[in-house]
Every structure is written in C-alpha cells, then in structure tokens.
Amino acid sequence: MTITQPDSVTLRAGCKINLHLEITGVREDGYHELDTLFFPLQEPFDTITIAKGSAGTGLILNCPALSIPPEKNIIYKSWEKFGAATGWKPDLKISVEKGIPDGAGLGGGSSDAAVVLNYLNKYCPNNALSADALNKLAATIGADVPFFLNNVPAHATGIGDVLTPSDITLEGYSLVLICPDVSISTPWAFAAWDKAMLQEPSCNNKKEFLTTATSKDRKHSSRALWLFNSFEVVVYSAFPKLRAYKDKLIEFGAVGAVMSGSGSSIFALYREMEQAARAATALKAEGVATYLHHL
Template sequence: MSQFMSTNDLNYPLATLVAGCKVNIFLRILGRRDDGYHDLATLFLPLPSPHDVITITRSAPGTGVQLFCSEKTIAPEQNILFKCYERFGCATGFYPDITISLQKNIPMGAGLGGGSSDAAALLQYLNEQAGASCLNDVDLNRLACDLGADVPFFLLNRPAWATGRGDQLTPVHFPLHDMTMVLACPHLHVATAWAYNAWDEIYLAKTSPYSPLTPEDALDMVSALSNFVFYNSFEVPVFARHPQLRSVKEILLASGAAGAVMSGSGASQFAVFREPFQAEQAVRRLRERDIPTHVFPLNPRISES
C-alpha cells in the first residue's frame, strides 16, 4: 500500500512515499517446492498503519542512488530498496540520481510485509518517472515477484487470496465489515527463514501430495471467514519457540475477540471484535504489558481498498 506526493520545487523532496502494511487473515503452508520455496494459500488484507515513509530527493548528477535508513542494522546494499533501484534500472535503463531516506515504522520480523511494501512503493514511483522506458503491468509485476513474494500484493493494494509462493493473486471482497480490528506488535523479531525451517522440521515428512487451490476454492474459503475461521500454519512452530506470543493471542480472545490469529511468520497478532468496548479492553490489557497496538474500524475503505 503506498501513495506519493511529487513536486518540482528544488527546496522540497521529489516525492514522499507512504508504504502501509498487511496482515494474513488465513495462511496455510501447502508444502515445499522443488525450488526450495513453499506453496501457500493465504488471504491478504492491506492496512494503512503502521506505515513506513520513504523520502526521495535529488542527488548530484552521476551519483546514482544513495540510501539512508532509520534502522541502522540494515546495510544499504542489503536493503530491498537498493535491490529495487538496481533491478528496475537493469530492466529499463532508468537510473535517476536520487537520495532515498527510509523511516522504518513497520516493525521488522512482525509478519507485516514492511520490506515488500517499501519495494512496491518505490517500484511504482520509479515506473511513473521512467517515461517511455516504463514497464507494462505484466513486466512490473514480474519484477516485483523477483524482489519478493509479497511485493505483487502491495502493487495490487486490495484484499486478495494468494497462492503459489503468495504471488498468484485473486482479488476478493472482504466480508468482515462493521467490526473493529486490533493489531498487536510485540517487541520481538521472528525471522521468516527460521519460521519456514521450523515448520519443515515439524511437518515436511507428514505433508501429503496436494493440488493448488483454484480461484473457486479460494472464494469458498473466503465465505468461511464470515464464521471467523482464522488460521496460520506458522503458529505451531512460532508459539513453541516464543510462548509469550501465545499469551498475546490468549489476551485477545479473552477480551472477546470473534477471531484472532498471528500474521505471516509473526510476531504480530491481530483480532476482530464485534463491540468497540471489547477492542478497548484488549488494547488496555496489551498496553499494560508494553505491547504496541493499532486499532482500525473494518469498513469498506479498508477492506475493499
């Protein structure tokens, strides 16, 4: 999810990009592929916050890209925005002289897709600036997929079922309106690669042959969400390693949540509530434990954006 504002005034940034996040209402790992990736069936929902902010300014001619990030543990050359710039330039020949400043507000290792969202925002910006060299939708989506399995979803920016690696998208109408969502972001980093390896160790030998979901299958599963069937395959290995995350889910459910589940490979958790006072109670209990929270009304603006 992203939006940007551009200006030609040299005293101001060229653009300010706002990159939102996502949660996985449903996530089932179907098995590991021959290429080492995993096939998934997952339902993405974009959220407006927490969000990262990417500021782009001009740099001296011939300098290419300079990258600064508020998260100092990420080396510039390892940042997905650097890879995004390089790969877009390789595909189009467009290498603008810019400085990129990334303010990280989406917690890392939270299962919220912050890096993928940042990449999608920059891809959209570069493609709009590339003029005649810009990529068509198919090629832009292919480049997004090469950067990360979640990046195409953030280009789409609406609720969607995803299969394959999570990059084969079917837009859907999300059924849970007129409710309140509470997103909890514990101060804990869960590495996605570790989570997949932990799942493999538990389940891989038991995995049966499967058939990829069809769009019809996906829509049937979406209709089941009206009964609050939230699910995440990562919860078993992640909760076993980090039992404090199980406690977060228990707080959400004990506060009256109609459904609660971990997002992605964790550590974030979210829940939906029928009554606002239940959501307020959950927020109070979580903040007493110093767990940052975000609250959203589930309405068409969010759930069908």
Template sequence: MPLTQPDLVTLRAGCKINLHLEITGVREDGYHELDTLFFPLPKPFDIITISKGAAGSGLLLDCPGLSIPPEKNIMYKCWEKYCAATDWKPDLEISVEKGIPDGAGLGGGSSDAAVMLNYLNKYCPKNALSPESLNALAATIGADVPFFLNNIPAHATGIGDRLKPSDVSLSGYFLVLICPDVSISTPWAFAAWDKAMLTDRMSDNKKEILTTTTSKDRKHSSRALWLFNSFEVVVYSAFPKLRAYKDKLMAFGAEGAVMSGSGSSIFALYREMEQAASAATALEADGVATYIHHL
C-alpha cells in the first residue's frame, strides 16, 4: 500500500567523506576506475523542502545557492528519469537551501539527488521501483548517488558505483572537517591527475600524499583504516594553501588527515576532544568553515 504524499515535507541531505580514494586505472571510455571507502556525515547538510505543486505545473525547483538553470540541476534530472521509469509525474515545488559547499568533495549534489529519489519512490502511487532498480537508476544520474540512497559506510569500486557495505568503524574518534573557500572541479582534478601520470610526477611525489602517522603497511586491503587520496598531489600543487591547512590539522596531534573526494574539504581524526577543539579553533581563526563530529 503506497503512502499518502504529504502536502509539505522538509528533509536533510547530509554529506560524505572518502576515508581513502585510489585511482586504479582509466577505462577505454575515459572514465576512471576507483577504489574508495565512503563514510557518511550528518553535517554540513542541505535542507530540501518539497511540497505539492499546482496541477500540470511539473517540477518547480528553487536552488539559489547554485548559479545554474533549474533544468540543469541534478534533482531535476532525477525527477525526469524517475517519471520516465514509473509513468508517475508528480507536480512538485522544491526549495533547496545549500549548506554543503559546491566543489568540496562532499557529494552535496549526489546527496540531494538521493533524497529526491527516495522521496519519489516512497510516495509513488504505483510502479514504485525495487531497491535494485532504484539503485540502477541512481547510477545513471551520478556515480555517488547509489551510496547516498542507503547512507551507510560502503566500499566502492568501478567508477564508484559498485558498492559493498563496510563495517569500518570510527567509534571513539573526534573528526574535524574543514571546508575552505575553494571550489575544485572534479573534471579538472581528473585531468590534472592524468597529466601528472603522463609526466611521471606522481611517482616522485608519492611520499607527499601518504597521510597517516605511521609509515608501515598503508594498503587498505591490510589496514582497518587507511587514509589516502590520489588527488592530493595534484590538488595541493595547484592550491598550496590546502596543504598548509592539512599540515595545521596534523600539528594538533591528529592520527591522520586527508582530503575528501577531489577536494577541497579536508578531515582529520583525533583521539581527544581537546585536540579536535584546538584544531577547529585554529582553522576557524583562518576563516575556514569547520565542523566537529564525535563518532
């Protein structure tokens, strides 16, 4: 029995970090093969308000935090694809208050898309999609979208779309997430990585991107927690102040620190709240948006 669609609902779309992100190859179609570990965080978050629209109005989308036409928004794409898959075309008015910065590597757009798909599937009066079909549809919208549908830690391969739940635990850690006022384009980051590989700069700088405090056995296949990001060497070369922020996080006694996604956000793990609070205060003094999570 389908649920009755509410007149108005307000939802939160959280974010994600990548505990590790390794680019393992490039496919013939140009997409990059990844090995990454997604971990959800409740903040920063976007606030999505969805209400019933006037009959025949279609989707009216207001997202002042992004300077793109509504028809180019990933949520509009979700609505179009879901309508095509189920023959249900609800008239909706949606307002998005952005709290997740764009170009930060936190998956804000993908998170919004997953909230949209879950909403549509929850209230679809007939032909609602199975979890497998919804996941497949999500993968056609964005590589990170399937992860956000379930929003639990997951190991991802392929282009980030082949997911397996992970039992990774950060229990007891204090996580400091910083969001510098720098927007990094993911296509630019991949192109910069490709160029670095061609010029063989990556091998010369490998030691600069290893980010845990010990030097032994960093591979995630043999470590419960392995902090690494293939993008760091190229992003830090282009944005040296991001490397300086990471160094500052480490200086306050972090167990490790690493960039999320293609940047520009960086997170650090601390054993003690006092360390985390001191690091957050120092970064806030630099004008950097900062969030503390007790995991």
C-alpha cells in the first residue's frame, strides 16, 4: 500500500560511536577491511526538513554548514541513486541543519543519507526496495550508511557494510561524548595508518593500546567491551591535544575511553552518573562540545 507523501516533514538524523574499531587488512581495490561495533546515539543530531518541491525542479538542497556544491553532498547522491534504482526522483526541497560536527568520526553524513533513503523508500509510489535491496544500495553510497538505515547496535565487517545485529547493551552506564574543534579527514587517517603499519606493524596491537592512562589496566569493563581503535595511534601522534582530552576523561573515573571512527570525537563510559557529570562539566568549561548520555 502506497503511503501519501506529506507536504513537509522534519526528521532527526542521529550519530554513532564505534565501541571497537580494528583495521584488519587492506583489499586489492585499496579499501580497508574493518571489524567494528557500531552503537547509535541520539545526540548530537542533524535536523533534516524535507518538503515537496515545484514540478520539474529536481532536488533543491540547502546545507549552509558544508561549503561544498549541493551535487557533491551525500544526500544528493542518495537521491540520484535511489531514482536510478526505482525510477522515482521526486521534486524535493531538503534543508539540513548540522548538529553533528564534520570530521568527528560520528557518521553525520551517512546518517543524513540513511534518513533520506528511508524517506524515499517509504513514500515511493511504485518499486519500493526490499530491506536487502535498500541495504545494498546504501552500501554503494557510503560504508556506514547501511548501519544507519536500522540504527541499532551492530557488528560490522567488510568495509563496515556487512552487518550483524548485536545484543550489546550499555544499560546502567553514563556516557560522555566530546567533540573537540578538530576536523579529521578519514582518507588522511587511513593513509596515515597505512604508513605507520609499513614502518611498525605492531602499531595495530591491541595489547599496546589499552584504554586506560596507565600501563596496568585494572578496569575490566574496558577489556570486556574491547574499547579499541586502530586509528588512535596515528591520530594522537598528529593531534596530541586529543590524547590529552582522553586522559582527562579517564582521570574522572571512566571505566574506559576511546576515540570514535577516525576521530576526532572521543567518548568515555562511567559507572557513576556523578563522575560522568563532573567530567562533562570540566570539558565544557574548556570550551569543548560535550554530550552527556545516561544509558
């Protein structure tokens, strides 16, 4: 049954963190193989307003926060690819108010793309895609886009597009997410990791990069959750300020802390809400964008 397309709708696009991110290899096509655990968060978020456009206008996209041509935006790419797959390219006006920082490793662009794909598939009058077909289409747009289509915890392999739902829960923890004013290019991070691996293959050894500030890890939760990120060794070398922020989060009593994606965001888990609140207050006082979650 076809659902009537609304004149206008406003949707939220949440973000994700990587509880675990290990680069396991490099494929012949140059893409990197990953083993990662995605976990969705409700904020920060982007606000996406989608309205019907005038006949023949195609997609009019407004995203002032990103200084790129609309045609280069992942939303535009999603609209075009969905149209090619289904034959439906509706005239739309889409406005994006960015709340997820760019270059933070939180998947903001991928989340936006998934919200738009779900919208298009929901209101497609004919030839709406099956869940599997939509997932495959999403993977051609961006490696993280399939995860955001369902937005539930998931273990991912391949380039991050082979998903298995995960029953992991962080219930009872408080989580502090910080987004320092540093934008990190994912292609740069992969290139830096490649270079580091050529020079010192052991740099991807989990045993050498535990989540605590000291060499002796007494916090079993960090090991149980495998809070690890292959990118940390190269990102922290280039941006030591980020390592200092991670250490500060741990000093407030976190059971573990780790960078998300290719950075620059970092999150920490706390058993005590009061500890998390103190950490959040301290980082905010330094001018760092900070989000406190009680899970």
